Amino acid sequence: xxxxxxxxxxxxxxxxxxxxxxxxAFVTNTGSKDNLFVWVSSASNxxxxxxxxxxPLVNNNDASLLFVTPSYGVGGTSATPIYYNRGAGxxxxxxxxxxxxxxxxxxxxxxxxxxxxxxxxxxxxxSTFTHVSAAAxxxxxxxxxxxxxxxxxxxARLFITHTLNGPGGTLYTNYxxxxxxxxxxxSENKWAIFFQDQSAMQPDLAFNVYVAFSGSTxxxxxxxxxxxxxxxxxxxxxxxxxxxxIMVTQNYSLSNVYNNHHIGVWYDFSIGRxxxxxxxxxxxxxxxxxNINIVDDANDVVSQDLVNGSFEVESGVDNTSSIxxxxxxxxxxQGERLCNxxxxxxxVAFGGDCAxxxxxxxxxxxxxxxxxxxxxGTNTIAMSALVRGVNQTGGGTIFAxxxxxxxxxxxxxxxxxxxxxxxxxxxxxxxxxxxxxxxxRVRISIVTQxxxxxxxxxxxxxxxYNSSIRQEAxxxxxx
Numbered sequence: 303x304x305x306x307x308x309x310x311x312x313x314x315x316x317x318x319x320x321x322x323x324x325x326x327a328f329v330t331n332t333g334s335k336d337n338l339f340v341w342v343s344s345a346s347n348x349x350x351x352x353x354x355x356x357x358p359l360v361n362n363n364d365a366s367l368l369f370v371t372p373s374y375g376v377g378g379t380s381a382t383p384i385y386y387n388r389g390a391g392x393x394x395x396x397x398x399x400x401x402x403x404x405x406x407x408x409x410x411x412x413x414x415x416x417x418x419x420x421x422x423x424x425x426x427x428x429s430t431f432t433h434v435s436a437a438a439x440x441x442x443x444x445x446x447x448x449x450x451x452x453x454x455x456x457x458a459r460l461f462i463t464h465t466l467n468g469p470g471g472t473l474y475t476n477y478x479x480x481x482x483x484x485x486x487x488x489s490e491n492k493w494a495i496f497f498q499d500q501s502a503m504q505p506d507l508a509f510n511v512y513v514a515f516s517g518s519t520x521x522x523x524x525x526x527x528x529x530x531x532x533x534x535x536x537x538x539x540x541x542x543x544x545x546x547x548i549m550v551t552q553n554y555s556l557s558n559v560y561n562n563h564h565i566g567v568w569y570d571f572s573i574g575r576x577x578x579x580x581x582x583x584x585x586x587x588x589x590x591x592x593n594i595n596i597v598d599d600a601n602d603v604v605s606q607d608l609v610n611g612s613f614e615v616e617s618g619v620d621n622t623s624s625i626x627x628x629x630x631x632x633x634x635x636q637g638e639r640l641c642n643x644x645x646x647x648x649x650v651a652f653g654g655d656c657a658x659x660x661x662x663x664x665x666x667x668x669x670x671x672x673x674x675x676x677x678x679g680t681n682t683i684a685m686s687a688l689v690r691g692v693n694q695t696g697g698g699t700i701f702a703x704x705x706x707x708x709x710x711x712x713x714x715x716x717x718x719x720x721x722x723x724x725x726x727x728x729x730x731x732x733x734x735x736x737x738x739x740x741x742x743r744v745r746i747s748i749v750t751q752x753x754x755x756x757x758x759x760x761x762x763x764x765x766x767y768n769s770s771i772r773q774e775a776x777x778x779x780x781x
Contacts, residue, residue: 337366337423338547338597340373341403348411352393352404359423362399364471366423367430367510368392369463370403371550372566373418374579386417387564387581389479392510393466406464406479420547420567422597424512432469433495435507444485444496445503451513452493456486459520459593460493461512461551468508476506481562484593485554496554498562512549512595518652518728519596523578524556527588531580534570538730539596539652539761542574543686549595550578556591565592608746609672611687611762613639613656626658629670636661636668636750650758652688652728657760660750662696671747676766680741683714686732687748687762689721694755697722700731702746702764708739721757728760741766 337360343353360366370390375383389406403419405411424430428451435445452458462482468474481498495509514520518539525533540546548567554560563580570577580586609628616627616639624638625631637660642649651657660668687700701715716731746764750757 339421340547341370341419341421343403343411343415343417345412345415348415351408351411352402353411353417354395354398355401355403355421357401357421360401360421363423364394364396364399364467365426366394366401367426367432367512368401368465369422369424369461369510369512369549371420371548372564372581373420374566374568375418382416383418384414384416385581385583386414386566388414389464389481389564390419391464391466391477404477406477408477420549420597422512422547422549424510429513431511432465432467433509433511434468434474435495435503435505435509437505440503440505443500443503444487444494445507446487446490446492446494447511448492449511449513454491455493456488456555457515458486458493459514459516459522459553459595460484461514461549461593461595462495463510465508465510474506474508476504478504478507481552481564482509483552483554483561498552498560500560514593514595518649521594522553522556523592523594525561525578525586525588525590525592527586527590529577529586531583531586532568532577533579533586533590533592534573535576535578535594537576537594537596538728539688540576541730542732543576543730544569544571545684545763545765546576547597548576549597551593553591553593557589559587559589559591561587561590608674608762608764611764612654612760613651613658614654626656626670629658629672631668631670633666633668636663636666637670652690652758652760654760657758658748660698660748660757660759662694662750662754662757664754667749667751669747669749671745674744674746674764674766676741676744678740679768680766681739682734682736682767683741683744683764684732684734684767685714685716685746685762685764686730687716688728688730688760690728690758691721691724691726692756692758693725694723694757696751696754698748698750698757700746700748700759700762702744704735704737704744705742706737706739707742710739712737723755725755728758 341355347354372386391404391406393402433447439446483496483498486493563582563584565578566581568577610626613626626639639656640650640659641656642651698721699718704712714735716733720729720731
């Protein structure tokens with residue numbers, strides 16, 4: 303019933319989107335799927351002042367634009383965390399086909415073993431490009447960016463990383479250990495990259511630039527200046543989520559405050575919050591501003607077994623199916639995969655473009671489910687999802703039925719009290735359980751329980767792992 307008008311609607315939407323895009327009325331999603339992972343320097347992957355980032359997502363791919371954010375510790379690893387009080391740059395080594403993260407101060411990487419980085423690799427596109435400082439765009443401590451997506455647009459949110467690889471394969475070999483930031487110049491109507499110590503900007507520095515806009519996964523934060531060298535973030539997709547991965551760039555324009563200190567991110571298990579901190583332990587400036595981007599973490603788990611948990615892919619070949627790929631529906635008439643109609647109606651998805659939308663009806667229930675077979679030796683399930691309700695008179699549930707190799711079974715259920723009646727904004731739900739035997743298979747189900755109203759579900763995550771190898775919440779105290 304919900305599909306009858308879809309082909310006509312798609313044609314109308316495509317025509318309208320094309321018209322609005324050409325007229326500049328709004329900007330559609332210009333990014334591409336992120337390649338994301340966490341990299342930790344070690345004795346085996348480090349030489350001189352760099353660590354070789356040998357990873358299948360970026361190996362032999364000189365076209366990737368890498369963005370790195372230092373992290374104090376990585377949830378689930380045994381590596382002893384360290385402070386990384388220096389700049390980090392990236393370089394593609396053509397002779398090895400491997401990317402490298404290097405110390406901008408030229409210090410030996412052997413002195414920075416266990417340095418951890420959130421690494422995001424993006425493809426060049428309208429929102430991802432490389433900027434090079436030059437005499438024509440330098441003024442004092444800044445280099446102005448001239449780009450149609452950022453010019454005359456103070457609402458853009460920029461993320462930057464210094465690279466030695468410029469456009470067209472040109473190498474720009476200058477290092478800079480300066481603390482970087484971005485700001486919007488009202489006089490130039492342009493965004494700029496600047497040195498926080500206000501020293502003269504160097505020419506021939508290349509910077510990877512990613513442009514985003516505030517939304518469900520991109521936001522700004524300003525330090526209150528009352529937490530020492532730390533400032534704590536508060537966001538639905540980050541709170542109580544140690545497996546989140548984020549990009550951070552300092553933004554002077556939020557409060558016109560300098561913070562001339564190298565920064566990193568850290569998950570504080572004691573309060574279930576991500577934080578930004580000064581690597582040199584200097585007190586964080588009151589009003590220090592930051593751009594934050596939450597990156598899809600589907601590539602960064604021991605076993606991301608769930609298929610299409612963000613509902614971005616439909617099950618057909620013509621994009622007209624209401625059933626998301628990888629999922630089975632017991633009642634397709636009561637639920638479907640819907641996608642944002644940018645600039646036309648409010649977004650349905652929390653992140654990305656699409657979400658699962660389940661419409662209730664009296665005396666009717668609906669289930670979307672899939673069965674998974676995790677790798678052998680796993681005994682723990684971690685599951686999370688984002689949910690939103692509109693005019694619900696009943697509730698819903700999201701649970702995993704776990705079948706164990708010893709012949710028994712168990713249940714892992716997200717909080718049903720948070721998928722309840724009423725209208726409520728997006729809620730992040732998470733649960734973890736370790737079972738007494740290894741896991742044979744898992745069946746995850748999303749169920750509406752005879753309500754009326756609408757339940758939105760997005761970013762469902764399920765990972766299976768061995769608890770003796772990865773601890774869900776290791777306490778990493780910050781000295």
